[in-house]
Amino acid sequence: MAIHERSLVEPERILRKERLVIDGVDVSGDWNLIILPRVINDYDLDFAKDVMNSPDGKTITQCYQCSYCTASCPVHNYWDERYNPRHFIYLARLGMIDELQKRADVMWRCVSCHKCTHRCPKGVLVEEVLKAILRAMAKKGLVEEYPSKKFDKFFTESVLEYGRIEDGELLFGWIEKQGYRVFKDPILKKPIPFIGETPEWLKQLTVKPLKSMNIGFLVLNAKHMLFHPRTKNWSKFKQVLRKVMQEEGALH
Amino acid sequence: MGVIGKRVAYYPGCSLEGAARSYDVSTRIVAKELGLELDYLEDYNCCGAMESKNVTFMGTMLLNARNMSLARRQGHNVIVAPCNGCSFSLQRAEYFLETDRAVYDRVNALLREGGVDPLDQIPQTYHILEWFYHEAGPQKVKERTRKPLRGLKVANYYGCLYTRPHFYARTYAHAGGQDEEARPRKRETADDDEHPYYMNALLEAAGATSVEFEPMHTQCCGGPHSLSDELVSEKFVMMILQTAKRNGADIIATECPLCHASLEMYRHRLMMKGVPDVDVPAAYFTQLLGLAFGYSVGDVKLKDNLSDPIPVLKKLGLA
Ligand code: SF4
Ligand code: SF4
Numbered sequence: 001m002a003i004h005e006r007s008l009v010e011p012e013r014i015l016r017k018e019r020l021v022i023d024g025v026d027v028s029g030d031w032n033l034i035i036l037p038r039v040i041n042d043y044d045l046d047f048a049k050d051v052m053n054s055p056d057g058k059t060i061t062q063c064y065q066c067s068y069c070t071a072s073c074p075v076h077n078y079w080d081e082r083y084n085p086r087h088f089i090y091l092a093r094l095g096m097i098d099e100l101q102k103r104a105d106v107m108w109r110c111v112s113c114h115k116c117t118h119r120c121p122k123g124v125l126v127e128e129v130l131k132a133i134l135r136a137m138a139k140k141g142l143v144e145e146y147p148s149k150k151f152d153k154f155f156t157e158s159v160l161e162y163g164r165i166e167d168g169e170l171l172f173g174w175i176e177k178q179g180y181r182v183f184k185d186p187i188l189k190k191p192i193p194f195i196g197e198t199p200e201w202l203k204q205l206t207v208k209p210l211k212s213m214n215i216g217f218l219v220l221n222a223k224h225m226l227f228h229p230r231t232k233n234w235s236k237f238k239q240v241l242r243k244v245m246q247e248e249g250a251l252h
Numbered sequence: 253m254g255v256i257g258k259r260v261a262y263y264p265g266c267s268l269e270g271a272a273r274s275y276d277v278s279t280r281i282v283a284k285e286l287g288l289e290l291d292y293l294e295d296y297n298c299c300g301a302m303e304s305k306n307v308t309f310m311g312t313m314l315l316n317a318r319n320m321s322l323a324r325r326q327g328h329n330v331i332v333a334p335c336n337g338c339s340f341s342l343q344r345a346e347y348f349l350e351t352d353r354a355v356y357d358r359v360n361a362l363l364r365e366g367g368v369d370p371l372d373q374i375p376q377t378y379h380i381l382e383w384f385y386h387e388a389g390p391q392k393v394k395e396r397t398r399k400p401l402r403g404l405k406v407a408n409y410y411g412c413l414y415t416r417p418h419f420y421a422r423t424y425a426h427a428g429g430q431d432e433e434a435r436p437r438k439r440e441t442a443d444d445d446e447h448p449y450y451m452n453a454l455l456e457a458a459g460a461t462s463v464e465f466e467p468m469h470t471q472c473c474g475g476p477h478s479l480s481d482e483l484v485s486e487k488f489v490m491m492i493l494q495t496a497k498r499n500g501a502d503i504i505a506t507e508c509p510l511c512h513a514s515l516e517m518y519r520h521r522l523m524m525k526g527v528p529d530v531d532v533p534a535a536y537f538t539q540l541l542g543l544a545f546g547y548s549v550g551d552v553k554l555k556d557n558l559s560d561p562i563p564v565l566k567k568l569g570l571a
Contacts, residue, residue, distance in 0.1 A: 113472035117417035
């Protein structure tokens, strides 16, 4: 007998017997597969409230578990079937935080393509709900620093500081954060992309404009790296942004 | 046609003034040729892209509301953005401001506190492709074409957020469930949600041939993770490039600087690894239109493209 979404059942709870006799009746053959039951008593019903209380998470209540979102999700289909938006919503609503935590290593892989939201017949903002779940977990200290969360923060800090971002700084700043050694010029402390331990493929890519003598492109990017593009009337607005982010627990 | 207006607020977003300047330059060329006018949004800030929204909800509302307020100050009801990420962020803010009164009031109070005019009206956001299609259209492109892109086989890549999700982009053709009243507002300018065709139509009007590219035309490139989850991005880009190549494409046309960067970066990585059928270069659709309108390779800044589409174009006598 096939088990739907088999990846959701722990292997140790699936029993398969060659010969099986129950109450004197031989049920071998098709019926030889048993999923052991389990009793759950460690759940936290307040967890779903946390999600529901944010404007982007409140549609979680509309979900009727049809799984259309999972069926359309590229991360589920092409990457890892343990990534399952319908299931995450289910677990969040039941307050089964430990089960969510077990899946924290794939939950962050969502690429925000919004196919799930687009296809959901019940009008759930699926992607937003998933991110709200992750935020609620982060607030409780239930998820570790995973790569995309680190990057999101890194990005947002740059926006907060200057009002705008700069491609080169973002790229090389991030590479440095990943533990690579990025060479910086001694005076302005700006990264020099061609020197240092940058991954080989990226190094080649940064040298490309130099090879094709695309001076205009290089000058523009160098200029932006030296004088970070910034929004002018920013400081007062920055304070307000900082305030709301603090309220949401996104800044410490 | 003529639903959006000939003169709009232009929100280029950070990348168009940095690494994607070729998109900015070629967009201005195309707009000028089509008789449309872009009013640069002065002193704008980053929209928060796909990243900040995972960190803070209110913060991203504010970032986008500030840009909307600037547009209102310049006298506009319409903002046009050439980036899928930017137009998504603005449309997302539009959605929450329109459907959630509490969010709207709070945002306005905070704008005032931050020294920005509160919103008297919420401007509408369109992707620049929608604007080109509806204000000028294939007919106008045909009239302006001096050097048709004859023989060029194009895979038109729209990326994920151009038509999705329907709540924000208001593309409802196939989306299920919601009845008419429950939809915040329907949009007559919206492209088809599952089979977008505006870019196909414009480039075909300029003489190019579109190749079969479904379902990869709206498949995610892994963009939001391109710096933090290289493996997923690489796999998605591989699927996109191979589908294009195997269907005979000479070039991939893009309409988003994030998609474009992701495609170019990972194409390079895949080629270094020796993965087969991934060598299709990418160009912004505006660069291709610019060529068709008689501008040179230098004018549309084709040298900026790291995937180097010039040899392919040269071979066909288009550059
Ligand atoms: S598609 Fe919508 S209703 Fe169906 S399982 Fe996913 S979120 Fe729930
Ligand atoms: S937004 Fe995330 S969950 Fe939704 S379909 Fe895309 S990858 Fe899957």
